Amino acid sequence: MFDSFVLRNIRRDWLSTIILTLFSFVICTTAYQFIRGVDRITYLSRVFFESGLNEKVFYIYQEDDVPGLMSELAVVQNLEGVKDVEQYRIGSLSSDKVSCTAVIYDTPSLKSIRYDLAKGSQPNPSGTNEILLPIEYDLIFDVGDEITMSFSNFDLVFDNLTEVRTVQIRVAGFLKDPNVLAFPTSYAKFSLGHLFTATPNTGILYNLVDIDGNKAIGELSSTLVITPEDNYSQNEINDALVDIVRSKSYVHSGEALVERYWVENDKVLFDIFADALAVTFLSLSVLLAGTYLSLISRRKEMSVWYLSGIPWKNCVQAVVFPKFFALLFGFSCAMIWLYRQIGTEINYMIDVSFRWSYVLITFGFVAAVFLVGVLPFYVSSIRKSPVELFRKD
Amino acid sequence: MTTYIELKGIRKTYHPARKVSVEALRSVDLEIKKGEMIAITGVSGSGKSTLLHILGFLEHYSEGSMFFETAISHKLSATEMAKMRNQKIGFIMQDFALIPYRSAYENIELPLIFAKVPRKDRRNRIRVLSEKLGIKDLLRRKVNQMSGGQKQRVAIARALINDPELILADEPTGALDRKTKHDVMALIKSIHEEGKTIVIVTHDPEVAELADRQLHIDDGTIEYGVCKL
Numbered sequence: 023m024f025d026s027f028v029l030r031n032i033r034r035d036w037l038s039t040i041i042l043t044l045f046s047f048v049i050c051t052t053a054y055q056f057i058r059g060v061d062r063i064t065y066l067s068r069v070f071f072e073s074g075l076n077e078k079v080f081y082i083y084q085e086d087d088v089p090g091l092m093s094e095l096a097v098v099q100n101l102e103g104v105k106d107v108e109q110y111r112i113g114s115l116s117s118d119k120v121s122c123t124a125v126i127y128d129t130p131s132l133k134s135i136r137y138d139l140a141k142g143s144q145p146n147p148s149g150t151n152e153i154l155l156p157i158e159y160d161l162i163f164d165v166g167d168e169i170t171m172s173f174s175n176f177d178l179v180f181d182n183l184t185e186v187r188t189v190q191i192r193v194a195g196f197l198k199d200p201n202v203l204a205f206p207t208s209y210a211k212f213s214l215g216h217l218f219t220a221t222p223n224t225g226i227l228y229n230l231v232d233i234d235g236n237k238a239i240g241e242l243s244s245t246l247v248i249t250p251e252d253n254y255s256q257n258e259i260n261d262a263l264v265d266i267v268r269s270k271s272y273v274h275s276g277e278a279l280v281e282r283y284w285v286e287n288d289k290v291l292f293d294i295f296a297d298a299l300a301v302t303f304l305s306l307s308v309l310l311a312g313t314y315l316s317l318i319s320r321r322k323e324m325s326v327w328y329l330s331g332i333p334w335k336n337c338v339q340a341v342v343f344p345k346f347f348a349l350l351f352g353f354s355c356a357m358i359w360l361y362r363q364i365g366t367e368i369n370y371m372i373d374v375s376f377r378w379s380y381v382l383i384t385f386g387f388v389a390a391v392f393l394v395g396v397l398p399f400y401v402s403s404i405r406k407s408p409v410e411l412f413r414k415d
Numbered sequence: 416m417t418t419y420i421e422l423k424g425i426r427k428t429y430h431p432a433r434k435v436s437v438e439a440l441r442s443v444d445l446e447i448k449k450g451e452m453i454a455i456t457g458v459s460g461s462g463k464s465t466l467l468h469i470l471g472f473l474e475h476y477s478e479g480s481m482f483f484e485t486a487i488s489h490k491l492s493a494t495e496m497a498k499m500r501n502q503k504i505g506f507i508m509q510d511f512a513l514i515p516y517r518s519a520y521e522n523i524e525l526p527l528i529f530a531k532v533p534r535k536d537r538r539n540r541i542r543v544l545s546e547k548l549g550i551k552d553l554l555r556r557k558v559n560q561m562s563g564g565q566k567q568r569v570a571i572a573r574a575l576i577n578d579p580e581l582i583l584a585d586e587p588t589g590a591l592d593r594k595t596k597h598d599v600m601a602l603i604k605s606i607h608e609e610g611k612t613i614v615i616v617t618h619d620p621e622v623a624e625l626a627d628r629q630l631h632i633d634d635g636t637i638e639y640g641v642c643k644l
């Protein structure tokens with residue numbers, strides 16, 4: 023019955039409930055964007071560290087010349103202190119329905135990269151032909167689908183290897199984020215953000231073999247992932263490489279990549295936090311002022327309720343609880359709105375991804391703001407006796 | 416007449432923990448019989464309202480003992496106090512204690528809502544009572560568009576709607592002119608004649624005259640009682 027009295031008040035006070043619902047909608051979508059922003063910025067460095075790439079040295083050969091690449095590879099491999107050099111391979115997959123660029127990871131360091139998945143699971147490192155597809159392909163395929171496709175080199179550098187082979191691949195999962203280690207774009211101030219790039223229609227394939235059981239070859243990447251020997255530091259290797267390779271300014275230690283990434287993104291992250299702080303304070307002031315005003319302006323009404331037979335606490339709650347209802351309502355609308363944005367592109371750049379973890383954190387954040395904004399005057403009102411209002415002389 | 420309400424050695428102290436504690440009531444003894452009409456007079460600040468608030472379960476007393484059909488602890492829970500206010504007491508206040516921007520109907524309806532009376536019954540009871548009090552035409556009107564006398568009639572309807580046995584009135588005519596004062600007093604008198612117990616706080620000797628018994632409070636103690644009969 024008391025709950026229905028609160029509901030009655032929500033109905034009576036519909037205008038302020040609507041305003042607060044809108045307010046809550048805005049706060050929730052903003053908080054959601056902030057959380058997503060922070061997650062996106064920290065995502066690459068998380069992937070980098072979790073897969074141990076921060077301990078490697080990267081060399082991106084700049085010329086488009088395969089014999090040159092092979093001789094550079096030999097030079098790097100023979101350098102003292104280099105334990106291992108890994109390259110991935112690139113080819114294209116196509117069937118009558120779809121096509122996709124396949125980045126083939128065969129070696130241990132590459133197979134230890136853990137991209138966030140939207141669906142499915144990581145491919146089996148010792149299995150063959152398991153692919154992680156970009157999320158768009160979710161519309162066409164399901165996890166576990168076996169697809170027969172033809173495979174050919176990504177481009178026709180090796181004339182003798184242009185033959186097309188039939189392969190059967192299995193969908194292991196779908197990538198949440200389009201940024202993968204495939205086609206680094208080269209800059210002098212190269213950072214993590216340039217190492218992982220968003221390339222359309224690019225999937226990650228482990229250990230590709232054709233239907234006859236032969237290892238399928240693709241074009242070798244010009245990115246070399248170099249593991250130093252245990253007693254060599256990545257900086258020693260880095261410095262030694264700079265002296266001997268042709269594209270000198272494209273040798274990078276993993277540490278330097280992370281460092282430059284944070285130099286680039288510190289300001290962005292700082293801005294996000296500054297905006298979040300501003301929004302938090304703004305919402306707190308709105309809520310504090312709103313709660314205070316409604317408790318003051320309805321004090322008379324509350325005292326009449328008290329006189330008519332409900333405890334004072336319930337009187338205060340009947341005024342304050344509609345605010346939490348508005349929070350819930352605004353939150354739900356915001357999440358539904360964001361959910362419906364899945365897959366739409368804004369400015370060709372931001373794909374709106376919807377994640378339940380963001381939803382939870384958003385709710386926690388906004389609920390905390392509402393509590394801090396509403397509780398002080400709620401508590402002080404409950405403590406104040408309504409009886410003084412009936413003492414007139 | 417049987418004992419209905421009995422106060423013994425009732426004290427009310429505000430801010431007992433602080434230095435500036437106020438003794439609003441000091442040792443009040445009072446017996447009220449069912450169906451009685453009592454007037455309480457006294458200068459401003461003498462504790463009249465405080466006494467009425469304790470009788471009406473608006474506030475706890477600090478010390479003493481209270482009997483209201485049964486023994487009443489000074490630690491009664493907020494919910495039990497609310498239930499007593501809702502079921503047993505009707506309040507008539509000097510400032511009417513109505514929600515100004517709501518209609519008379521909505522104001523009168525409140526005690527019924529809190530008593531969980533179904534909507535249809537609420538409507539019937541309000542209709543019957545408003546006819547009796549002559550405020551049927553006012554039901555849809557907002558309280559802030561009414562005259563003082565009209566407001567007090569609506570307030571009386573709100574006080575009576577749950578059919579309480581005890582009516583507590585704190586300066587019910589204090590904000591009214593002479594003519595409306597007489598109308599309202601006649602109404603209160605007729606309620607008394609129907610058998611309700613009434614305690615009325617007033618400055619006005621004319622109003623006090625109507626009571627069966629007058630009490631005078633001075634500085635938190637009852638000085639003397641005048642029995643009319």
Ligand SMILES: Nc1ncnc2c1ncn2[C@@H]1O[C@H](COP(=O)(O)OP(=O)(O)O)[C@@H](O)[C@H]1O
Nearest residue numbers: 413415429437439458459460461462463464465
């Ligand atoms: N909340 C309170 N805190 C402190 N003192 C109070 C409070 N309420 C009333 N008083 C004091 O109690 C005394 C009695 O007040 P009240 O019962 O309202 O008097 P009356 O109705 O006879 O004018 C007064 O001295 C008043 O100042």
Ligand SMILES: [Mg+2]
Nearest residue numbers: 413414415464
């Ligand atoms: Mg008073």
